Amino acid sequence: MKKFIALLFVAVLAACATPPQSLDESLAAAEEQISSLEQSAATALSAGAITEEVAQKVLSLGDEAIAGIHAARVAENNGSTDTVRMQLDVVNAILAQLISYLTAHGVK
Secondary structure, three states, X not given: OHHHHHHHHHHHHHHHHOOOOOHHHHHHHHHHHHHHHHHXXXXXXXXXXXXXXXXXXXXXXXXXXXXXXXXXXXXXXXXXXXXXXHHHHHHHHHHHHHHHHHHHOOOO
């Protein structure tokens, strides 16, 4: 089970390594990464690798990132590219925090 968690985590990191071309692609990639990290947390919780408290923190951070993505999409629809980029920076910071948090709690 730990190997599965490790492989899933590596897949998320690999997705981070491929830079998307457009803002829309960046938002979609961020959504995929959040989903993968939340799935990693769920798998780790099921395997007993993390506590429910850690999993809840991951979900909470994921919800924050998703809210940022939704705000970025609204800004994109309104033609505010600068706001989209700022929101994307916030989302990427949350993603980094999620990865760091999972790593600190043994999900590698």
